[in-house]
Amino acid sequence: MxxxxxxxxxxxxxxxxxxxxxxxxxxxxxxxxxxxxxxxxxxxxxxxxLAVQAGRPTPVTPAWNLSVELGVTILLKREDLAHTGSHxxxxxxxxxxxxxxxxxxxxxxxxxxxxxxxxxxxxxxxxxxxxxxxxxxxxxxxxxxxxxxxxxxxxxxxxxxxxxxxxxxxxxxxxxxxxxxxxxxxxxxxxxxxxxxxPWMVRELQRVIGDEARTQCAAELSTGVPDYVVACVGGGSNAAGTFAGFVDTAARLVGVEAEGGAAATFGRVGVLHGFRSYVLQDDNGQVVEAHSIAAGLDYPGIGPEHAHLADSGRARYVTVSDDEVIAAVARLARTEGILPALESAHAVAWVLRAADSGELPPGCTVLVTLSGRGDKDITALMERL
Known part of the structure; x- marks a missing residue:
């Protein structure tokens, strides 16, 4: 990048x-x-x-139980453990x-x-x-x-x-x-x-996620680099920071959007908040309201560098539904004892679906960035679970 x-x-x-x-x-x-x-x-x-206030570096945690269930090796980059609870x-x-x-x-x-x-x-x-x-x-x-x-x-x-x-x-x-x-x-x-x-400045400040994760994966994996690197995307800062550490490798980069706020998937080129990118619009070019159960992904545009990565084919952008997200929160909590933010659970939801469908090859390695912890989402989860 x-x-x-x-x-x-x-x-x-x-x-x-x-x-x-x-x-x-x-x-x-x-x-x-x-x-x-x-x-x-x-x-x-x-x-x-970052060290004495934010608690960096954040660890990469093997999801041992979920990895056994899915037949793939899952590593979690734990931004949920940073001070204030997110990246x-x-x-x-x-x-x-x-x-x-x-x-x-x-x-x-x-x-x-x-x-x-x-x-x-x-x-x-x-x-x-x-x-x-x-x-x-x-x-x-x-x-x-x-x-x-x-x-x-x-x-x-x-x-x-x-x-x-x-x-x-x-x-x-x-x-x-x-x-x-x-x-x-x-x-x-x-x-x-x-x-x-x-967009450039925030990516540079967030690339600490990807740089740390690359070093940590090199120590954890025999291949040195995971096969897949996955992160949720709204505007896309945690994904941009994660991808920055792996864009020059053979890892496949996957950004996961909310089904109702998927600008990279369903958007058209437009200008929003001072930048040109893919934006959700109606036939008259008016910005369309986005929807996600995760407030942090409730945004009708995507960062311009993500749009460029999508255009070039270097990163792939996919969507998951609110129901898949809720199920992902519950499954990660019950298998690993980790309660992710609803935003982060979008990335987990795609991994679950891709592993179950066979899209993720058995035995592959997947790094997932958990951008935040789920304490803030307890009320919404209580209403849905």
Whole structure:
């Protein structure tokens, strides 16, 4: 997974489609990130925070019981064990450090499932930055626990009542607010979406997942590299970070989307939130509301680098249903004692289906990124199980 071109595009996707007032802010951000990423001191500071605050490296856990049942070797990259309960902390610590380096005093974020909001609130408390999180009203109802966590950490949580009242609308409101305060505030994007440089920058901050996993798999597997690398995809940051560690290998990359929010599978090229990619649209080109039982995947677009990986055939994107996801949560919990987030369970659900159907060859090795833990989803699970 290489860098975008000078226009911020991965192949035909990406770019910087923003109001004129935000162009200087995006340019300032790109220059600041390039300088920080090349600065050994910044990298050391980030590595230390990832170790002593986020708890990295996260382990790769063999799913022994499930592997026996399915006849394939399954390894789980445990981002659910990172501080705050998901992979989001990797990206946020990097962006918060960058914001402070740029002289910003406040972080603005959007959130769906609440995990990015919790991570942003955590980083803000740690680094002395005020935090404002925009969250869809519907998602606030579904994820009340995470709303409480954000507020307990000192963040202001702003309900978004427009549109579908989910992640798409929260992102729109966060970006509108950023326009009004670019001099003092830093927009902390939660996924590999948004105008350049965000998709590239977030991938670079999340590639710690794939880099760690590649080293860990080399020690665990006789082949050194798994046959399949699987991760859930909404905007796609955990998958982008995971894939970055294996894109130059023979591993088959599989991104798993929600059936009702599958932009890579059912979308058409369009512009959303400042970037060009595959977007769910109607015949008139209007963005269609996405649906997923997992609030973090309730997004009608996909990160531009994922769109490029799909176009090139380097990664494959598939879908699973809500019912398959619920069944995957229960099966992983009962076989391995691990309760995954509903988002992460999308990846597990595809592995279960592919193993049962014979699509996964017997004896193959599969690395699955568990992007987060399922504590936040207990209410939804109680209603369905």
């Amino acid at each position: 290489g860098d975008p071109d000078r226009l911020g595009r991965f192949g035909d996707h990406g770019g910087q489609f923003v109001p004129e007032s935000l162009v200087p802010a995006c340019q300032e951000l790109e220059q600041a990130f390039r300088e920080a990423w090349a600065d050994p001191r910044f990298r050391r500071d980030l590595d230390r925070l 989001k902390i990797n990206n946020v610590l990097g962006q918060a450090l960058l914001a402070r380096r740029m002289g910003k005093t406040r972080l603005i974020a959007e959130t769906g499932a609440g995990q990015h909001g919790v991570a942003t609130a955590t980083a803000g408390a740690l680094l002395g930055l005020r935090v404002t999180v925009f969250m869809g009203e519907r998602d606030m109802e579904r994820q009340a626990l995470n709303v409480f966590r954000m507020r307990l950490l000192g963040a202001e949580v702003v309900p978004v009542t427009a549109g579908s009242r989910t992640l798409k609308d929260a992102t729109s409101e966060a970006m509108r607010h950023w326009v009004t305060c670019v001099d003092s505030a830093y927009y902390c994007a939660g996924s590999v979406m948004g105008p350049h440089p965000y």
